[in-house]
Amino acid sequence: MSIQLFIPKFHVDECLDGIKECLEKGWTGLGFKTLEIEKDWCNYTHFNHAHFINSATSGLHLALEVYKRENNWQHDDEVITTSLTFISTNHAILYAGLTPVFADINNTLCLDPSSVLSCITEKTKALIFVGIGGNMGQYEDIRKICSQKGIIFILDAAHMAGSKHMDKQIGTDADVSVFSFQAVKNLPTADAGMICFKSKEHDEYVRKLTWLGINKDTYARTVSQGSYKWMYDVEELGYKYHGNSIMAAIAIVQLKYLDQENSYRRSISTHYRERLQDLDWLEFINITNINETSNHLFQIRCQDRDALMTYLNNNDVFPGVHYRDNKLYKMYSSFKGDCPNSLKASSEIISLPVHQNLSLNDVEAVCILLNNYKQK
Numbered sequence: 001m002s003i004q005l006f007i008p009k010f011h012v013d014e015c016l017d018g019i020k021e022c023l024e025k026g027w028t029g030l031g032f033k034t035l036e037i038e039k040d041w042c043n044y045t046h047f048n049h050a051h052f053i054n055s056a057t058s059g060l061h062l063a064l065e066v067y068k069r070e071n072n073w074q075h076d077d078e079v080i081t082t083s084l085t086f087i088s089t090n091h092a093i094l095y096a097g098l099t100p101v102f103a104d105i106n107n108t109l110c111l112d113p114s115s116v117l118s119c120i121t122e123k124t125k126a127l128i129f130v131g132i133g134g135n136m137g138q139y140e141d142i143r144k145i146c147s148q149k150g151i152i153f154i155l156d157a158a159h160m161a162g163s164k165h166m167d168k169q170i171g172t173d174a175d176v177s178v179f180s181f182q183a184v185k186n187l188p189t190a191d192a193g194m195i196c197f198k199s200k201e202h203d204e205y206v207r208k209l210t211w212l213g214i215n216k217d218t219y220a221r222t223v224s225q226g227s228y229k230w231m232y233d234v235e236e237l238g239y240k241y242h243g244n245s246i247m248a249a250i251a252i253v254q255l256k257y258l259d260q261e262n263s264y265r266r267s268i269s270t271h272y273r274e275r276l277q278d279l280d281w282l283e284f285i286n287i288t289n290i291n292e293t294s295n296h297l298f299q300i301r302c303q304d305r306d307a308l309m310t311y312l313n314n315n316d317v318f319p320g321v322h323y324r325d326n327k328l329y330k331m332y333s334s335f336k337g338d339c340p341n342s343l344k345a346s347s348e349i350i351s352l353p354v355h356q357n358l359s360l361n362d363v364e365a366v367c368i369l370l371n372n373y374k375q376k
């Protein structure tokens with residue numbers, strides 16, 4: 001039997017119960033379960049505000065769009081970002097009509113503070129930090145740099161549902177954090193996400209932007225029974241980015257198991273670390289300063305990554321690569337910023353299988369293959 005990188009686990013009966021409730025009530029859209037998951041998420045994470053959306057890609061776009069509109073940022077205003085990420089992170093900057101500037105990473109695979117400092121210009125308005133694999137890297141240092149320099153700090157927390165430091169969800173001190181509940185993330189639905197602003201005003205604003213710019217407040221405040229529902233105002237160009245109750249019904253159930261499942265991911269990772277520590281041809285990623293990572297990924301690096309990938313594939317093990325340096329993609333090749341560490345990592349990293357349906361025997365089978373690799 002083959003061993004895959006990610007297979008999401010759904011608590012099927014409970015999810016179906018929640019979906020059935022939506023169908024029976026005749027309410028599958030915005031409201032109902034979307035409000036319930038927002039409340040559950042705030043309770044779980046201690047964010048003060050959370051808005052349920054259709055994806056983290058939309059959320060990252062919105063995070064930038066909210067601050068851009070508020071502060072009248074211009075096309076040549078800059079957003080510092082990483083090139084070792086899923087393409088959504090950087091597309092979001094272009095969706096918002098802003099200019100990405102690439103800073104380099106360090107051995108945590110997250111942004112390097114000294115490289116960030118060297119990228120700051122008078123045009124720098126925001127920075128996106130990606131907590132890759134659930135890792136925190138030098139989050140604190142970079143958040144402090146941003147707050148000292150008046151730069152908006154955005155956390156791409158697509159891998160960080162349940163990643164905690166000092167028993168607290170990471171991201172609550174960011175200006176805005178964006179989570180993904182996409183099909184193969186560690187809190188899987190089919191497609192959904194959460195955007196969590198620090199300030200109430202931004203949270204209110206983003207709710208308007210996720211529903212086409214419609215301002216429901218105009219009459220909702222004065223008319224109780226829902227007559228005049230059509231008498232809303234549209235004040236600016238918004239998007240169709242809000243989440244729906246079917247996705248929320250799944251997320252509500254999946255969230256209940258998040259801590260338990262992240263903990264299982266950590267035991268997989270511990271097993272890998274114990275069994276691979278003597279292999280001098282591979283390196284672990286430096287996981288800094290964190291007491292409870294979501295462990296969305298377990299990454300290692302080695303010089304002959306592509307050969308190792310072929311060897312594992314030939315033995316029915318299918319790891320992944322997170323990610324290819326985005327500057328290798330044609331449309332990003334000419335943006336500012338040299339990232340030698342990212343480029344090197346991009347050719348060396350490999351993500352070993354981590355998911356709930358993987359038994360520790362499966363993990364051991366992968367470890368045996370890796371232990372035999374250079375002996376072949």
Ligand SMILES: *Cc1c(COP(=O)(O)O)cnc(C)c1O
Pocket residue numbers: 054055056057058085086088089130156158159179180181182192193
């Ligand atoms: C998956 C992912 C996203 C996008 O999430 P979606 O919910 O699929 O839009 C953004 N950033 C990173 C780092 C991701 O891995």
